[in-house]
Amino acid sequence: MTTWFHSWRAAVRIARRDAWRSKGRSFLVLAMIALPILGVSAFQLTMRSSELSAEQSLERSIGAADAQLTDAQMAGVPILQDPKGEQNTPVEDFAKTDKPWPSGPTDVAKAIPAGSTVLTDTDGTAKLTTTHGLLQTQIRELKAADPMARGIMTLTEGSFPEKNDELAASTAFLKSSGLTVGSTLTARGFDREYRITGAYELPSDLKTEQVNALPGAFLAPYAAAVEKAGSPRPDVTTTYLVTRSGGFTWNMVQEINKKGVMVVSRAVVLDPPADSEVPLYQRDDFHRYEDSAAGTAAALAAVATVVGLAMLEICLLAGPAFAVGARRSRRQLGLVGANGGNRSHIRAIVLSGGLVIGVAAALVGTVLALLLTFALRPLLEEYMGQRFGGFTIRPLELLGIAALAVLTGLLSAIVPAVTASRQTVLASLTGRRGVRRSSRVLPVLGLIAVALGASIALYGSVVTDQVLIVAAGSALAELGVVALTPALVGLFGRGGRWLPLSPRLALRDAVRNRGRTAPAVAAVLAAVAGTVAVSTYAASRDAQGLNEYQPKLPFGAVAAIVTEEGGRDAPAVREAVQRFFPVDSRVDVSRIAVGKPGCAPWGGGKGCGRFEIVIPKANECPLWVETPDGSDPSERFTPAQRTKLLQDDWRCKGMRGDGVYVEGNMLIADAPILKVLGITDPGAAKALADGKLVSFSAPQVDKKNDTVGIRLITDLEAYDKAGQEHKPLPGEIRSLPAYQVPGEPLSYGVQSILTPAAAKAAGLTTVPMGAYFTTDRLPSTEQRQKLDGEIAKLGSEVDLTLEEGYVSKNSLVLLALTVFAGLVTIGAAGIATGLAQADAEADLKTLSAVGAPPRVRRTLSGFQCGVVAAMGVVLGSAAGVLPAIGLRLTEEREAVRFYEQSLAEGWGSSDGPPVMPIVVPWETLAALLVAVPLGAALLAALVTRSRGALARRAAH
Template identity: 70%
Template sequence: MNNWFSSWRAAVRIARRDAWRYKGRSFLVLAMIALPILGVSAADLTLRTSELSTGEQLTRSLGAADARIVDPDYGGVPILQHPVEENSMPVGDYENKPWPKGRTDVSASFPPGSTALTDSSGAGKVRTAHGILQTEIRELKAADPMARGIMALQDGRFPEKADEVAATTHFLASSGLGIGSTVAARGLDREYRIVGSYELPDDLKADQLNALPGAFLDPLGKALEAAGMPGAGRSTTHLLALPRSADAEGFTWNMVKAANAKGVMVISRAVVLDPPADSDVPLFQQEGWGAYEDSAAAQAAALAAAGTVVGLAMLEICLLAGPAFAVGARRSRRQLGLVGANGGDRRHIRAIVLAGGLVIGVAAAVVGTVLGLLLAFALQPVLEDYMGKRFGAFDVRPLELIGIGLLAVLTGLLAAVVPAVTASRQTVLASLTGRRGVRRSSRVLPVVGLVAVLLGAVIALYGSVYSDRFIIVAGGSALAELGVVAMTPALVGLFGRTGRWLPLSPRLALRDAVRNRGRTAPAVAAVLAAVAGTVAVATYQASDDAQQRAAYEARLPHGAVSVMVGEGGGRDVPAVRDAVQRNLPVDVRADVDRIVVGKASCGMYDDNKGCGRHEVVIPVANRCPLWVYTPDGSDPADKYTKAERRKLAQDWRCSETPSMPSTESGLVVADAGLLKVLAIQDPAAEKALAEGKVVSFSRPMVDAGGKLGIRLITDPAKADEAVAKGQEAPGRVTSFDAYQVAPGTESYGVAGIVPPATAKAAGITTVPFGAYFSTDRMPSTEQRQKLDDELSKTGAGAELHVEEGFVSETSIVLLSLTVFAGLITIGAAGIATGLAQADAEADLKTLAAVGAPPRVRRTLSGFQCGVVAVMGVLLGSAAGVLPAIGLRLTERRQQMNWYEQALDLGGMMDMPHVPIIIPWGTLAALLVAVPLGAALLAALVTRSRGAVARRAAT
């Protein structure tokens, strides 16, 4: 035991001295190992810090209160609730009955002696220094100790009077206001003074005003109601504090269930901190409900993914660091030979080289962990601002950091294993004389690699053709890639046969790479792994991008603009139309109105009293048989076989439905100018509009006699009840002469156009809705910003859309992947080149001694780097395409299965389009630009002249 300890202590001392002597090589290996450790440790610290504890989450939602009382709007009906989440359902069977609805008296559930604090939220349009800003308005006495922790005060104070408000820091930045400024809501003459700024820890980007209870929302609601405008959408909960006593347990689960019996939902601090058993939760006993926990399979998949990433990172480090240890062992071969000459055996040689890996690994662990901690601490404010929420307390978990550090030590030891074995096998005479001897490459490793490639390809092919499980394709592709890595030394030898046709410098570089496969093959394998992953992801992303492009549905012709205002009875529409006309390069403008039933101030989909709706009456003969109502409530598709359902799914009565309707029925009131903006060239349609006919773009809406019916529904509740019973909705029906446009005409969500004179003659009320515009050219960013600013000043809830066509979101991903692969390639090739220069110094001195020009040294270095990069990129590109194609084929089969199932059930789905696209631009950048850049960089940083040394005595 003592002998073993002494020998390892001596080995560590020798390794430490050797590492300090060759600082450049040691720093290179240390950086390769420490950088991933830095990233992993920083990610671990950031993740743990961002994960709020249960207590921190409760502080942000409940403050210092014991519970939050919530009215689920079930009208006081007893409920069942989730103990932790805000999920609930009424007790009873409501399958064939109306769902309970109505307010509940929550105060009846307050325990005796408790203190309640009202927390109300609504929304309003607030006037700012720039115009109008949609803002959340929260009425909560934030200065009360019970609310401490919900809002974090930044400057000033919370409101203490009815005419004071506090504002979030994001609101102040967006509005151009500050503490001391006054603010008022649109429709409300009353002004409020801003007395403080705060932030919501869970939403740093929230635009919110805080006022005292009843000070803002009540006056605003009354003002909006008087103006006939929609209210602020107020919702109210109550924070509750129980009386304190020595044996207080908080708001217990039994108390929660008692409140549930009164129709009230409770979020209790005590219950969230100590949830009841699933068997004691009535909600979990209902069919279709259960505890919301990740399945064991999901957890296993997550662990497998994490293990795969860690394993690949270690493989990458070992591939790059291993040759550095090998070169270091060769440069120290005389020292190792002296150890053998003085009685040291092979295990002592192995111990010295392994100790080098241990020393570098420990140093990398310390440096990487310390830098990771500093990086996580420094980046926390930046990440908080980017993610829009505050993290919890800085969470350092020593065991996890120690585990990450041990990973660095293990990586260093693994990287030194092969060089240690190789050095120990060298004879003492060869070590002392500096002769390397002749070593044959292993014949077993390429065979194993070839078998792995074939087996992995078969598994991936099976997964993509016969299975729907992505993991099979991914596993087969990974096995095939590892097989290519194992074959790399043999493949490097095959590349060497092309050297006979090359000039002197590239021929020398290729011969050196082939002769020293121990350092060339790992570097090529590292480049291969990085490029293969990049090509696989790039191919998948490019294919998915093509799929999204094909599935994109334009809302307008390219460059066209639409603006719609569905609220306020259209009073703001003229100003909105003129604003667009002034700020954008408009060519043709087409104003559109919409049909209203009831009060003219009713908005779209408005269910307020006095507001109705309209719909197009679909003739019985044109109704899709798969959608008709049945008296017994059964699915009408059940009457048909699978073949009949598939046939009906292709029937024009079922397939021709307008996409993205612009109004509740798809009808708009406009003239022929709308046809020009929508790029519909149909003279017959223009003539029909001139004659007062309705133009229809949907065949099911027009009957055999060329008539289109519009039903005006004054009581939507009665209409819904009648429809639920399979009856026609009550309401006045007006028929119009209609012109049916040819099937297949793209109308961009417009189902039909009603001439204004025709609507007026039929006694149908219309209000301004918006306008469509065609443009001379695509609006610029500056024009859009000016228009947005002017629209905000109008105060209208305008929905503006500029049709820019499909915008790819993966281009930045492909660019990032290309840059990443390029950096890895250049880094690996540069490392291999530096090692080659250190390893082949004698050859370079010999070239200088025999009169080789100085530029040979520079060009040789460049070609050495380029050779490694070219081999790695070529092999990686070939290996990376396989998994991407396999995954796309699997996805195609999966979507086709869903499509077939939808057809069998009578569903409406388009044929899935899952293309396979090779990103030739990315491949060209990798195949040409990256190796060329690596070669030029290596040539530029290499000195042309090297010192000529005397030949060592042998």
């Protein structure tokens, strides 16, 4: 034991001195191993620090209260809930009865135990005035200075409101609004002014734009003012923070649940009951939202695969660097053998180099991760949108990550250590390398791995739907190609006879010294294969996205739709778009209004209604016709019949394409709207001129008399009730003469058009909704920002759509992958070139002695680097296509099966089966195959000295 310890201590000392002597090589390997450790450790520290304990989560949600009581909106019927207060359901199983699902408010105050201290927490929204205009903002009425609310908000400046005319604002709101503490603000349509007394932040949601007022100080008077102006009353929700002696036990929570009230209890969350004591968990129809074992296993497998491939990549890159050190220390290792050291001592010295670099990389990576995470904590918190619970350090996890660095360093040094130990003492002292035959077993194993991996990937993509099987097979095949690399390098050498002198020497040198060439080529192969796989997959997804893309408007067209308050700001919005965008033409559009003029589209609010297009009975799709007993109408048909109806029956086919959604998919506009939508049918323009409704949806038109019916719904509650009870729907129906556009043209979501004059003649009330525009060119980013700012000043909700066509989301990804692969390729080729120069120093001196010019050294170095890069890129490009094709075939089978299943169930699309193209990114491959090897060769040539240093005479 003592001898073993002393020999390893000596080996470590030798390795440490050698690493210090070769600082450049040591720093390269150290950085190569430390950077992944830095990234993983920083990620681990960030994730652990951002995790909140149960107590911290409760403090941010309910402050110092014992419980939070919330209306479950179940009309007061008894409910069951989980211990955390996140899920609930009625006690009675309404799905098995004819009773409607309960819906409606509950008086939460009646469920609060007597003798409790209560603090109300009310949420709503309002449009507040800012320095830029108006901003839709969350209003929270909570007495934030109360001790019971401690922890919900963190005061950063000033004070919380103490009077009814005071507000505090979140830092996110102050940043967006341009206001500061001390400013005054009000809301649109509200004549009260409030002074901002303080700034605060929500620890778990730093990006929320919110203002805080005292209970009853803002929302109630604001709602009254809005309703008085004729607009719908804004929605308001109230929860109750409650404190009582003894807290809230699980039994108390269940008693309160009987009144239809949800409870988040501090005591229950911190000490939850057993699952057997939770009635909700015993329900047959209840599904707990937890990670499945299969999902967890898949995630772990994915992480293990990524970690394994990263370690393989580092080992392939760092291995030649350790081989450089072993070659440069060849004489030193020979002296160890000459003085009685055996092969195990030589292996220990080289392995100690990996151990020393690995430990140093682990230490540097972990320390840098700690420092960077701590220093960047404010930026990380802002990026994640929440404050950390603390700076959490878990030593065992960090030690595990650091152990990966040590293991990677040792694995990187194994092959150089074995190679160095096989050198005879005489060969090491004299500098002779000897001749070794390449292994015949490794290529055989590589071929077996390639065949087996390809078969597994093919099976996964054609027979099963398991992506992990495809990934595992592809990874095995890639490892097989790595094992075949030495043999493939030999095959490349046969092409050297047709090359000029310098590239021929470089290629023959690479083939003759496969021990250093193969790992570098394999490293390039692995990096390029991953890049090609991901880029092929991304390019294929891009092609699929282009094929599936549904434009909302013709290219370059703009739609500005005002979606609230009776279109009051529609004229101003039209004017703003025409002022800031390069508009070629404008068509004003309106909508049918039912009820008060100030009503928002789609109804809502007292005295507000809506309209709908009536589908004639004869035109209703049999799959969707309601049954008298309320059962699913599609159940009357077999899967084959449902599929046939969706594919062949015109009544069951949906509209072509997508579009800007407007109420009822109907526009009130004049004939120029046809040109904006790209409708060229002359019959449509004539029909509008004749006062007819133009329809793009065949089921809308009653074929008997060529009319379309519009139902005006004034009583929404009666309408909804009649629908639930399967009774005739109330509402007056207006019939208009209609023209059906033949051929089902693409109308971008618009199903019908009616002119304002025809609408007025039919007795329909219309209000402005916005406009459609055509442009002579796409607006610039500056123009869009100016328009957004102008619309923000108006304060109305505006749905602004600019059709820019399909925009690829993967172009930056492909560029980043190409750059990454290029850097790894150049790095690996550079390491191989350094090793080649160390080995070929004697050959270079011989060339100089026979009269070769000085530039030969530089040229040979460049070609050596380019040869390694070219071989790796060619092999990697071939190996990377397999996993991408396998994944795409798997996705295609899954998508086709889902499509067929949706048709059989009676709800799928009739547009045809999905198209899943496989596209090879030739631009990326060209950059890898040409630019990367060429760049590596030029870089190596530039950094290589033309003349070598004078060497001292070797002592024999």
